[in-house]
Amino acid sequence: MHEMSVVSGILESVIPVAREAGASRVCTVHLRIGDMREVVPEAMELAWEVLSEEDPLTLGCTFTVEEVRPRSRCLACGAMFPHDRFHCRCPECGSAETELMAGRELDIISIEIETPDDNDKMGTGQNPSVSAL
Amino acid sequence: MSEQTLTIESPILNRNERLAQQLRERFRASGTYVVNVLSSPGSGKTSTILATNERLRDRYRAAVIEGDIASDVDAQTMKEAGLPAVQINTGGLCHLEGNVISQAVDALDAGVGLEHIDIIFIENVGNLVCPVDFDLGENLAVMILSVPEGDDKPVKYPGIFQHAGAQLLNKVDVAPAFDFDLDAYHSVLDELNPRAPRFAVSARTGEGMDAWCAWLAEQIEAARA
Numbered sequence: 001m002h003e004m005s006v007v008s009g010i011l012e013s014v015i016p017v018a019r020e021a022g023a024s025r026v027c028t029v030h031l032r033i034g035d036m037r038e039v040v041p042e043a044m045e046l047a048w049e050v051l052s053e054e055d056p057l058t059l060g061c062t063f064t065v066e067e068v069r070p071r072s073r074c075l076a077c078g079a080m081f082p083h084d085r086f087h088c089r090c091p092e093c094g095s096a097e098t099e100l101m102a103g104r105e106l107d108i109i110s111i112e113i114e115t116p117d118d119n120d121k122m123g124t125g126q127n128p129s130v131s132a133l
Numbered sequence: 134m135s136e137q138t139l140t141i142e143s144p145i146l147n148r149n150e151r152l153a154q155q156l157r158e159r160f161r162a163s164g165t166y167v168v169n170v171l172s173s174p175g176s177g178k179t180s181t182i183l184a185t186n187e188r189l190r191d192r193y194r195a196a197v198i199e200g201d202i203a204s205d206v207d208a209q210t211m212k213e214a215g216l217p218a219v220q221i222n223t224g225g226l227c228h229l230e231g232n233v234i235s236q237a238v239d240a241l242d243a244g245v246g247l248e249h250i251d252i253i254f255i256e257n258v259g260n261l262v263c264p265v266d267f268d269l270g271e272n273l274a275v276m277i278l279s280v281p282e283g284d285d286k287p288v289k290y291p292g293i294f295q296h297a298g299a300q301l302l303n304k305v306d307v308a309p310a311f312d313f314d315l316d317a318y319h320s321v322l323d324e325l326n327p328r329a330p331r332f333a334v335s336a337r338t339g340e341g342m343d344a345w346c347a348w349l350a351e352q353i354e355a356a357r358a
């Protein structure tokens with residue numbers, strides 16, 4: 001439902017990093033999203049299509065999602081256990097005192113960019129008169 | 134052309150998380166306890182905030198931040214009840230984010246002064262999905278389900294029930310007219326969120342409100358200690 005906020009958050013982080021690295025284009029953005037989050041990757045596609053077009057750098061850019069299954073640690077007996085969205089109780093001792101260790105990720109892992117090679121850069125290197133300003 | 138992979142490893146909602154952290158520090162400095170009130174439209178957020186304030190007003194000075202897609206009806210209701218209130222209109226956005234909360238807190242600070250406010254109730258936009266992912270720097274997220282909505286909501290919207298630090302079941306006064314299965318409700322929450330306390334209340338008749346308010350006052354005191 002809030003895919004617009006999520007996608008604009010992604011692009012807001014990615015664009016300056018890519019620009020800084022001298023990218024001419026961002027090809028792919030790799031994301032990691034935990035199952036306990038309310039973000040539905042399929043629903044991000046429409047927001048992605050619209051917002052990625054707003055900057056020439058991300059025009060035609062795609063994204064991949066690594067989904068993370070929830071995992072908790074029992075504070076009573078120390079057991080680590082995987083679970084689904086509905087069951088957070090410790091399966092070993094039944095304790096309710098558990099702490100979610102994984103499953104709430106909402107991260108940008110990395111980006112794949114294209115950069116112009118040195119020989120097709122044509123003077124985009126040092127420009128002392130600009131940096132002196 | 135050459136291709137290259139750059140490692141970023143940063144949260145997508147980085148900006149919101151930074152703002153939430155700043156808000157948290159600000160609330161701590163002014164000694165203000167913040168409650169993020171979540172529910173579907175019409176479950177009783179406004180009524181519950183008013184009923185809670187009535188019971189706690191002698192001990193704590195409260196203010197309200199109202200989040201709605203449009204209108205200032207709820208903020209007007211709060212002001213009529215003597216509560217300082219700031220209205221946020223999200224203009225279509227179905228949840229509140231840190232940036233608008235910062236502005237609302239600035240407004241409260243410029244008005245009554247944050248140091249004179251013991252509790253801020255944030256009435257979030259009626260929505261069972263989005264608000265979960267947006268930290269507002271609050272101390273407590275309270276989820277209100279109302280009897281007419283049915284006992285299956287925790288199964289359909291596990292995220293918000295999992296996220297909440299307290300669960301209110303409101304409108305218990307009308308329970309006889311509905312087939313709300315209390316056992317089913319409790320057994321789902323026993324697995325989904327066994328740690329959060331549950332209170333069956335009626336904002337209309339006041340049933341159960343004292344127990345909820347006593348618990349909330351304990352949380353406020355614990356946060357101050």
Ligand SMILES: Nc1nc2c(ncn2[C@@H]2O[C@H](COP(=O)(O)OP(=O)(O)OP(=O)(O)O)[C@@H](O)[C@H]2O)c(=O)[nH]1
Nearest residue numbers: 173174175176177178179180259303304335336337
């Ligand atoms: N019978 C009964 N009605 C209630 C109770 N609490 C609230 N209501 C009624 O339910 C309706 C909605 O209550 P509100 O407090 O406005 O609900 P809300 O969640 O703030 O609604 P929105 O802000 O529009 O999402 C009103 O007509 C209230 O009078 C209750 O405990 N029992």
Ligand SMILES: [Mg+2]
Nearest residue numbers: 178179207256
């Ligand atoms: Mg309301």
Ligand SMILES: [Zn+2]
Nearest residue numbers: 074077090093
């Ligand atoms: Zn255990």
Ligand SMILES: [Zn+2]
Nearest residue numbers: 002227228263
């Ligand atoms: Zn939303």
